[in-house]
Amino acid sequence: MSFDLVLFGGTGDLAWRKLMPALFQAFRHGTLPAGGRIIGVGRDDLSSEQYRAQISARFDKIELLKRPSEEEFARFAALIEFMRMDLSRPDDYPRLAAALQQRQADTVVMYVATAPALFTTVCEQLAQVGLNSAQTRIVLEKPLGHDLASNRAINETVGRVFSEKQIFRIDHYLGKPSVQNLFALRFGNALFEPLWRREYIANIQITIAEQLGVENRGAFYETTGALRDMVQNHALQLLCAIGMEPPINSHADAIRDEKLKVLRSLKPWSAEALAQDVIRGQYAAGSIAGNAVPPYRDEKGVDPHSHTETFVALRTEISNWRWAGVPFYIRTGKRLAGRDARIVINFRPTPHAIFNAQMDVSNRLVISLQPRDGLELHLLAQGQSKGRSAQTLSPVQLDLDFDTRFGSERVGAYERLLLDVIDGRLNLFVRSDEQEEAWRWVEPIIEHWDNDAQGPRLYAAGTWGPSAASAMIARDGYCWAEEC
Numbered sequence: 001m002s003f004d005l006v007l008f009g010g011t012g013d014l015a016w017r018k019l020m021p022a023l024f025q026a027f028r029h030g031t032l033p034a035g036g037r038i039i040g041v042g043r044d045d046l047s048s049e050q051y052r053a054q055i056s057a058r059f060d061k062i063e064l065l066k067r068p069s070e071e072e073f074a075r076f077a078a079l080i081e082f083m084r085m086d087l088s089r090p091d092d093y094p095r096l097a098a099a100l101q102q103r104q105a106d107t108v109v110m111y112v113a114t115a116p117a118l119f120t121t122v123c124e125q126l127a128q129v130g131l132n133s134a135q136t137r138i139v140l141e142k143p144l145g146h147d148l149a150s151n152r153a154i155n156e157t158v159g160r161v162f163s164e165k166q167i168f169r170i171d172h173y174l175g176k177p178s179v180q181n182l183f184a185l186r187f188g189n190a191l192f193e194p195l196w197r198r199e200y201i202a203n204i205q206i207t208i209a210e211q212l213g214v215e216n217r218g219a220f221y222e223t224t225g226a227l228r229d230m231v232q233n234h235a236l237q238l239l240c241a242i243g244m245e246p247p248i249n250s251h252a253d254a255i256r257d258e259k260l261k262v263l264r265s266l267k268p269w270s271a272e273a274l275a276q277d278v279i280r281g282q283y284a285a286g287s288i289a290g291n292a293v294p295p296y297r298d299e300k301g302v303d304p305h306s307h308t309e310t311f312v313a314l315r316t317e318i319s320n321w322r323w324a325g326v327p328f329y330i331r332t333g334k335r336l337a338g339r340d341a342r343i344v345i346n347f348r349p350t351p352h353a354i355f356n357a358q359m360d361v362s363n364r365l366v367i368s369l370q371p372r373d374g375l376e377l378h379l380l381a382q383g384q385s386k387g388r389s390a391q392t393l394s395p396v397q398l399d400l401d402f403d404t405r406f407g408s409e410r411v412g413a414y415e416r417l418l419l420d421v422i423d424g425r426l427n428l429f430v431r432s433d434e435q436e437e438a439w440r441w442v443e444p445i446i447e448h449w450d451n452d453a454q455g456p457r458l459y460a461a462g463t464w465g466p467s468a469a470s471a472m473i474a475r476d477g478y479c480w481a482e483e484c
């Protein structure tokens, strides 16, 4: 099956850091279908040769990417071309159409990794030059809009040009191996299903912690913030994967229908909940891995008086029969104590204790997304160490590390998702109604913050965020997994 993949934003940060390395990995793993062509599109005045040289130079900086030999890179580079285009200029599109029509590939993928302001222009112009035929698929990177109204406007324009089954709204968290395994754990095994409910689960914690700051994306981040950048999409998709009912089959719409129901069941925000259950923070100076780092307000492109949040912690509930009353905590932030993305499911304690210390420690299932992919099941066991009372149980952990278990080189999220687009599999992509529902739910938070002159709470870089996040969870009698 031949394909053309057009990468709008071909000289952007995402292309260098994620997309080109992912395409290369797929090529290296032999999973990229033969007969492919990758056309990077950008405004720079580059020849294809120069573009390839830039890709090669960037590969040196990618952690975890085993550097290709010259021969291997040359074989990959032979698939790549560069086309100079100004996406806001209608006159530039016929050249693209000519290049694509000349080859008539079986599948054409348009990957729009540009500023969202360009999404609608690109779609409209592609339609103008006839590049929206049935074999075309369009991939839209987040953020898809800034709020519900702008998200709808984008979805409407894109929807006029492409049918829903041609639209791949990417959320790379859905491509992470641990998220795949969460679906496998829940729907491929019977073991946890009876326990996966309010009767047995005390609370659920979703943490996506980063050590990085805003890097060179200060100007973008200023108008985005952690709520729009991480909560509206990645964190809520994880919450859906945990909270959804078993779908009737593995088809894209069956899965997306169930995720949508979760989003619709999220507890609406009351004024009290907005004041108590949502904490926003912003990193101040501090230290990461022993190195001093500047405050967010000193980052390039950032307003020195900025109120943009680099941290969010919140508490919500899914109001349905399975989950009513179970708190779901979401926490994400930049410049935190560790690079650590995980979902922690805390089970209820035993109803009656016959051993010492039994009531203090409950069972816990940890789905780890980063830095490693794995599952940990925390249990209590009777240790055999000398001198210990037979009545005392010790916490033990069963570990399943997917990298060790499956041995092979890890398939990254973007690699997996790009291959899915080329193959036309929509399961791991987000439907417009899911996205709208997620925006609808975060909007009251945005409004609340817009009217709150206090601004975010500062936290020292290298910590777990403002102490108010711990106080919030402590009100329910719980603590974040690393605290207890």
Ligand code: BG6
Pocket (backbone or CB within 6 Å): 172, 210, 229, 341, 370
């Ligand atoms: C992106 C956000 O969607 O996800 C970034 O825009 C963030 O701000 C990134 O750093 C995190 O992704 P990952 O896969 O490194 O956890």
